[in-house]
Amino acid sequence: MRTFAAVAAQHSFTSGARRLGISTKLASKQVRQLEEQLGAQLLNRTTRSVSLTETGRAYFERCVPLLDQFDELEGLVQERQSELAGPIRLTAPTGFGSLELVNAIRPFQLAHPKVSLDMHLSDQHVAIVEEGIDIAVRFGALKDSSLVARKLMDMRMVVVAAPDYLARHGRPSDAYGLATHNCLIQKTSATPQDWLFRIGGKQVLVHVDGSFHANSPRALTHMAIGGLGIARCPHYAVAPFIASGELELLFPELEVTTMALYAVYPPGRHLTARIRALIDHLAETFR
Template sequence: MDTIDGMRTFVAVAGQRSFTGGAGQLGISTKLASKYVRQLEEHLGAQLFNRTTRTVTLTDTGTAYLERCLPLLDQFDELEGLVQERQSELAGPIRITAPTGFGSRELVAALHPFQKAHSKVTFDIRLSDQHVAIIEEGFDLAIRFGALKDSSLMARKLMDMRLVVIASPKYLSEYGEPRHPSALETHNCLIQLTSADPYNWKFRVDGEIVSFPVDGPFHANSPRAIAHMAVDGAGIGICPHYAVKPFLEDGTLQVLFEAEEATVITLYAVYPPGRHLTARIRALINHLAEAFRA
């Protein structure tokens, strides 16, 4: 057994609290992950996990070993990155988590030219609209919108994006177009549950930021779901511009209150603190910043 492989498997299983989850993170079988950890324990002469039929937890020795494994693996990755930089060739895996809607289209489109240029770099993309603990789950990079909840993480701004209020011509012809944000209270509003304050929308009125209460029978945790509901005439929604851009271009949606827009959301590349970025990850962040600025 290669000790580095054993350490990486141990860290993945510890982060996922599961051999199956750890194996999935590394792209290997559960049987192989179990074998690597068992061989590592035999090599060390110590038990790293308490195992039951339902749970996997660290022993005291396992906890101490994990604390020392992480910086050692970071240094190993740094060493590999240094060699890659000198060879001017990027290689190796990058694990990324991103929001489902943005990740499945805009992020993938931005990654494609990078991978074409660096064929030895491999991507493992995990899309989720829930907050993901990137350190515990072994991600190299997270792509996130909005204010960062964990101040211990490092972040690089990639771009700003408008948050736009949208509706379909079909809805507006049936229910009328609101002329002032206060009128939204009388309309069916589509509620995006993952936004910071889904039931209060902010607008710039007479030079001040004002919140207006909204509600409606449709709720979703995805901006693209809100966009599609708006296209079907279900109500008025508020979404990041990327989610509605195709519908604005073909006229199936239109923007309301453009002059009163008050919210811009920022897209960040987020990564663990205290970690020397490998050449491939640093190059990818630079590429994404350039791609999204364009």
């Protein structure tokens, strides 16, 4: 049933099998055995795609809640045990996930060695329901209001530059002066070239431009360290380099923008003990 649901959600035996960590051949065999057991065809198969039959759609709509109930039952049992166990599928942005999130999760894994974590790092938006993701760690405004979100922290957005760049091009006297500098642009916001500051008690947008654009704050950070220009990044990406003197903080008194970090999960899904424990751990760590 789980294999059928994964294949149906992905419209592909290959993608469905990958989601479950099994071979495509085994996924095909299991779905075929389910159809034989039910005496009904659930999927239409072609060389390019897989689609649900009318019977298959009705079965899919009813089996997904049943699978959630099995997960809930498993969670109830685990809550009575001293040890958490089982898989958790997690997705996060590449830069934040590869260091800060890994560091946050490490104590959880050491404390719960029977929990297996499958982390998918991507700077692209991952459809967590379709991909079978248990938790997505995401920055910024949530695009999908149907998902459940728990806020983990607010992250400062800071403006930085290398001492070498400031020595060569001069230090902007105020935020408006950024318009005459080469600014490094992070493309993940709706208006990446409009930087928000608090000036004279009001929120003011300063339009900037520059020769380097990227969707990764770590890419901007390393370009800034190399002296290419002035960057605006989440604080986590630049904090070690501010501490080492490789980057200088500009206009900290004018900062107004923060970026919220959330743990996001699908609605209507009972959180098993291990998933709830990981979310609680992340909330406490980032708090």
